[in-house]
Amino acid sequence: GAGVSQTPSNKVTEKGKYVELRCDPISGHTALYWYRQSLGQGPEFLIYFQGTGAADDSGLPNDRFFAVRPEGSVSTLKIQRTERGDSAVYLCASSLSFRDTQYFGPGTRLTVL
Amino acid sequence: AQKVTQAQTEISVVEKEDVTLDCVYETRDTTYYLFWYKQPPSGELVFLIRRNSFDEQNEISGRYSWNFQKSTSSFNFTITASQVVDSAVYFCALLDNYGQNFVFGPGTRLSVLP
Numbered sequence: 001g002a003g004v005s006q007t008p009s010n011k012v013t014e015k016g017k018y019v020e021l022r023c024d025p026i027s028g029h030t031a032l033y034w035y036r037q038s039l040g041q042g043p044e045f046l047i048y049f050q051g052t053g054a055a056d057d058s059g060l061p062n063d064r065f066f067a068v069r070p071e072g073s074v075s076t077l078k079i080q081r082t083e084r085g086d087s088a089v090y091l092c093a094s095s096l097s098f099r100d101t102q103y104f105g106p107g108t109r110l111t112v113l
Numbered sequence: 114a115q116k117v118t119q120a121q122t123e124i125s126v127v128e129k130e131d132v133t134l135d136c137v138y139e140t141r142d143t144t145y146y147l148f149w150y151k152q153p154p155s156g157e158l159v160f161l162i163r164r165n166s167f168d169e170q171n172e173i174s175g176r177y178s179w180n181f182q183k184s185t186s187s188f189n190f191t192i193t194a195s196q197v198v199d200s201a202v203y204f205c206a207l208l209d210n211y212g213q214n215f216v217f218g219p220g221t222r223l224s225v226l227p
Binding site: 040042091098103 | 158160213216218219
């Protein structure tokens with residue numbers, strides 16, 4: 001079956017712009033997670049959805065970051081007024097439910113110039 | 114707070130050598146879950162194994178084996194007869210009982226030379 005997909009695979013933007021990153025989880029997975037991975041580091045948790053609601057958004061670095069999952073499937077991570085420090089690979093994962101194994105997408109590499 | 118330590122930043126071995134990647138974790142939970150993921154140069158994280166805290170049995174899957182020792186809070190990963198395709202960054206990770214706090218170690222970059 002299809003795995004987790006993320007679009008775009010690469011995004012280059014200018015400082016101050018707004019970006020949206022999309023994640024399509026594995027069909028039937030109710031839990032969805034966003035992570036950020038900087039070069040040479042492990043993924044860092046950003047936000048977790050169970051169904052449509054954000055169950056834990058404690059990892060979002062500040063209020064420029066926001067994520068939605070309106071129908072409990074596809075999720076969009078939104079970053080306003082991007083800064084150079086936001087440059088990283090943004091990973092999405094999904095799992096059947098919370099505590100189940102998370103399967104990761106290929107990531108979106110965001111570069112803020 | 115939960116923490117995962119992978120003390121080996123980089124390891125290089127020659128093909129067919131055995132190699133062990135270390136993972137030490139910290140948690141106050143009595144129920145938790147441990148994972149290993151592989152991240153090849155293509156970038157996608159590939160799930161390798163999941164182990165819950167109640168199951169200390171070691172596991173073998175082909176050339177891969179895992180040694181879980183609660184007494185030392187370690188979950189080490191051994192690759193037997195390594196191959197060039199094993200070259201990747203390997204991450205150990207810890208999930209709490211509530212399924213919300215998923216903490217990754219910094220990763221170990223394994224290079225297997227022909």
